[in-house]
Amino acid sequence: xxxxxxxxxxxxxxxxxxxxxxxxxxxxxxxxxxxxxxxxxxxxxxxxxxxxxxxxxxxxxxxxxxxxxxxxxxxxxxxxxxxxxxxxxx
Numbered sequence: 001x002x003x004x005x006x007x008x009x010x011x012x013x014x015x016x017x018x019x020x021x022x023x024x025x026x027x028x029x030x031x032x033x034x035x036x037x038x039x040x041x042x043x044x045x046x047x048x049x050x051x052x053x054x055x056x057x058x059x060x061x062x063x064x065x066x067x068x069x070x071x072x073x074x075x076x077x078x079x080x081x082x083x084x085x086x087x088x089x090x
Contacts, residue, residue, distance in 0.1 A: 008045035010065070015043040017061040032056050
């Protein structure tokens with residue numbers, strides 16, 4: 001997954017949570033003292049601003065942002081023995 005994919009998923013969750021609460025973007029923007037365009041950008045996954053407004057929006061909707069270790073394309077050092085063990089058996 002890319003960062004763009006992550007932003008799209010976050011935006012989708014924001015939009016769904018807002019709609020479940022029957023809120024319009026303009027009302028959310030007013031409550032958060034921000035611009036409606038920022039709310040729209042966040043929901044479309046194109047927001048390039050600073051983190052606090054995004055966190056405020058998440059918290060406003062009862063959501064949180066969590067960080068997980070990204071999957072590596074490369075094996076971990078501890079996995080090397082098992083990867084090469086198959087070659088030794090042949």
